[in-house]
Amino acid sequence: MVSASEAFAAVSALTRRETGMIYDEGKEYLVEARLQPLATKAGCSFADYVTKILADPIERAKAMDALTINETSWFRDNAPYQAFTDVMLPDLLQARAATRRLRIWSAASSSGQEAYSIAMLLDQHLPPGWTSEIVASDYSPTMLDRVRAGRYSQVEMNRGLPATLLVKYFSRVGSEWEVAPHLRDMVTLRSQNLTAPFTGLGTFDLILLRNVLIYFEKDVRHDILRRMLPMLNPGGYFLIGSSETTLDSPPALAAAWQREQIGRVQVHRVAPALADRPTAPIAASLTGA
Amino acid sequence: MRALIIDDSRAMRSILRRIVNGLGFESAEAGDGQQALDVLESGFNPDICLIDWNMPVMDGYTFITKVRDNPEWRSMTLMMVTTESEQKQIVRALAAGAHEYVIKPFTPDAIADKLELLGLRATEVPA
Amino acid sequence: MTALAPELTDLQAVVEEVWSTFVGYEHPLCPRQVPPGTPLDASVWSGAVSVTGEWQGAVTVELADDVAQAISRVMLDLGDAETLADDDVADAVGELVNMIGGNVKSLMPGPSSLSLPAVAAGRAVFPSDAHEVARLDLTWTGEPVRITVHCPGSPR
Numbered sequence: 001m002v003s004a005s006e007a008f009a010a011v012s013a014l015t016r017r018e019t020g021m022i023y024d025e026g027k028e029y030l031v032e033a034r035l036q037p038l039a040t041k042a043g044c045s046f047a048d049y050v051t052k053i054l055a056d057p058i059e060r061a062k063a064m065d066a067l068t069i070n071e072t073s074w075f076r077d078n079a080p081y082q083a084f085t086d087v088m089l090p091d092l093l094q095a096r097a098a099t100r101r102l103r104i105w106s107a108a109s110s111s112g113q114e115a116y117s118i119a120m121l122l123d124q125h126l127p128p129g130w131t132s133e134i135v136a137s138d139y140s141p142t143m144l145d146r147v148r149a150g151r152y153s154q155v156e157m158n159r160g161l162p163a164t165l166l167v168k169y170f171s172r173v174g175s176e177w178e179v180a181p182h183l184r185d186m187v188t189l190r191s192q193n194l195t196a197p198f199t200g201l202g203t204f205d206l207i208l209l210r211n212v213l214i215y216f217e218k219d220v221r222h223d224i225l226r227r228m229l230p231m232l233n234p235g236g237y238f239l240i241g242s243s244e245t246t247l248d249s250p251p252a253l254a255a256a257w258q259r260e261q262i263g264r265v266q267v268h269r270v271a272p273a274l275a276d277r278p279t280a281p282i283a284a285s286l287t288g289a
Numbered sequence: 290m291r292a293l294i295i296d297d298s299r300a301m302r303s304i305l306r307r308i309v310n311g312l313g314f315e316s317a318e319a320g321d322g323q324q325a326l327d328v329l330e331s332g333f334n335p336d337i338c339l340i341d342w343n344m345p346v347m348d349g350y351t352f353i354t355k356v357r358d359n360p361e362w363r364s365m366t367l368m369m370v371t372t373e374s375e376q377k378q379i380v381r382a383l384a385a386g387a388h389e390y391v392i393k394p395f396t397p398d399a400i401a402d403k404l405e406l407l408g409l410r411a412t413e414v415p416a
Numbered sequence: 417m418t419a420l421a422p423e424l425t426d427l428q429a430v431v432e433e434v435w436s437t438f439v440g441y442e443h444p445l446c447p448r449q450v451p452p453g454t455p456l457d458a459s460v461w462s463g464a465v466s467v468t469g470e471w472q473g474a475v476t477v478e479l480a481d482d483v484a485q486a487i488s489r490v491m492l493d494l495g496d497a498e499t500l501a502d503d504d505v506a507d508a509v510g511e512l513v514n515m516i517g518g519n520v521k522s523l524m525p526g527p528s529s530l531s532l533p534a535v536a537a538g539r540a541v542f543p544s545d546a547h548e549v550a551r552l553d554l555t556w557t558g559e560p561v562r563i564t565v566h567c568p569g570s571p572r
């Protein structure tokens with residue numbers, strides 16, 4: 001028989017190991033609220049359910065899925081997207097004039113609002129003759145299914161989506177709204193745990209890793225920031241959440257990420273000394289491999 | 290920043306008032322489009338109007354067309370907040386001069402997000 | 417011709433969305449198993465809106481007295497000690513059925529227009545030339561909540 005606090009400690013250790021996410025003490029209510037429905041479904045008490053997920057990988061995956069925090073919105077914080085349209089995109093259009101191709105990674109995509117927000121901007125601002133690919137990845141299979149479906153409730157639609165874009169890119173399906181097929185075709189899905197190696201993704205001109213680092217411990221955070229460096233094409237941009245920073249990194253890592261201010265938004269780029277590295281995998285971006 | 294809340298339901302006005310006041314906006318209220326025009330005539334000069342569609346006396350759509358006819362009110366931002374959610378209706382409201390559109394039901398964040406999108410921010414947000 | 421009815425799952429989604437955003441998540445809406453035709457025995461409030469145009473119908477919400485009062489307090493931000501007038505309840509129930517009705521309208525082929533809500537302290541009265549095409553029986557804090565959709569004409 002496990003006590004409630006032992007059960008919580010076990011779940012907390014498990015999520016940390018599996019996803020890097022920290023559920024501190026005081027978050028017991030959150031863990032319980034999210035796992036109780038699964039426990040009820042499995043027909044056992046909360047404590048027994050915890051014992052079960054320790055042993056059963058399938059149930060464990062379900063529990064991890066249920067414990068992710070998926071809060072997101074369209075054009076979240078607005079300013080980064082403004083900066084994309086006004087500064088980053090024009091700059092990238094110059095830098096990539098030879099290949100006329102852009103690759104963008106929404107690296108903790110949640111239900112897809114971030115990826116589709118970028119898709120709408122590309123649809124409007126990418127000149128004819130250019131191609132693009134947006135890779136949306138997440139740890140949660142439920143979230144990836146949602147990106148694939150591209151369907152959003154009324155309440156989700158209201159969160160930050162300009163009305164002009166709602167009528168332009170969405171249509172009503174029952175009580176929900178569905179994103180236009182040509183936007184969905186711009187987005188490729190990948191299951192990717194950020195704590196696992198980034199393989200087979202290719203490299204990107206813009207990476208959005210927003211509002212997910214805050215859930216990780218320092219070491220995990222730094223490890224991810226380090227492994228993101230080679231994922232960016234030369235001259236590419238890296239965006240983190242408005243409450244997130246690279247400044248608390250070890251000096252070498254903090255120096256590798258150069259901070260640049262565009263209006264109210266801070267963007268990151270690979271510091272020039274590193275960008276000259278001979279191994280810059282440009283070829284990979286061309287083939288999209 | 291000032292907001293004029295136009296809705297025939299006191300309950301809805303109360304919900305919207307708490308949201309915009311929480312964002313640091315001053316607010317005034319009207320129960321239909323005609324009352325709202327009276328409030329505007331009386332000199333309350335809002336930065337934004339939050340407008341319900343279906344109301345007695347004068348509906349929100351008519352209110353928008355009246356406001357757009359008057360050059361003095363050019364700079365005012367108009368946002369529909371309504372349960373009307375047919376795509377055609379949204380297009381109609383935008384064509385008539387609405388800048389934004391929020392469909393009921395909404396969460397408080399939705400109003401905050403849209404005001405941010407419209408570049409409307411109170412200078413001082415009460416703690 | 418059989419009148420077009422909203423899908424029950426869509427109706428449920430609409431009601432839950434309105435409920436959770438304006439009443440809160442603290443107490444869930446639960447399904448209530450009752451045979452068709454069971455009257456709401458509690459003392460109730462009712463509100464209705466009608467839709468006319470491409471699709472014709474009426475959306476009605478019936479709420480136990482306690483539910484109507486509780487949601488009115490939440491929506492009007494009134495504390496337990498403050499007095500709640502019938503007028504306040506009528507206003508809040510009216511807005512509730514307006515939101516549900518407007519979203520039901522969008523589930524159906526348009527364009528159509530929505531009436532202003534009509535609210536009564538008591539059970540809903542349905543015209544004899546209309547028939548029920550969809551019904552949700554729910555409970556909230558143990559008290560009944562019913563949403564019905566009626567279309568003109570006789571049932572088939």
Ligand SMILES: C[S@@+](CC[C@H](N)C(=O)[O-])C[C@H]1O[C@@H](n2cnc3c(N)ncnc32)[C@H](O)[C@@H]1O
Pocket residue numbers: 018019020021068069070071072073076107108109110111114137138139140143192193194195209210211212241
């Ligand atoms: C708060 S959402 C942020 C969504 C979006 N980037 C935004 O800024 O609005 C965080 C997302 O990170 C995902 N996530 C959490 N831990 C992860 C991990 N270890 N690997 C990949 N994704 C993870 C969650 O599933 C969730 O969808």
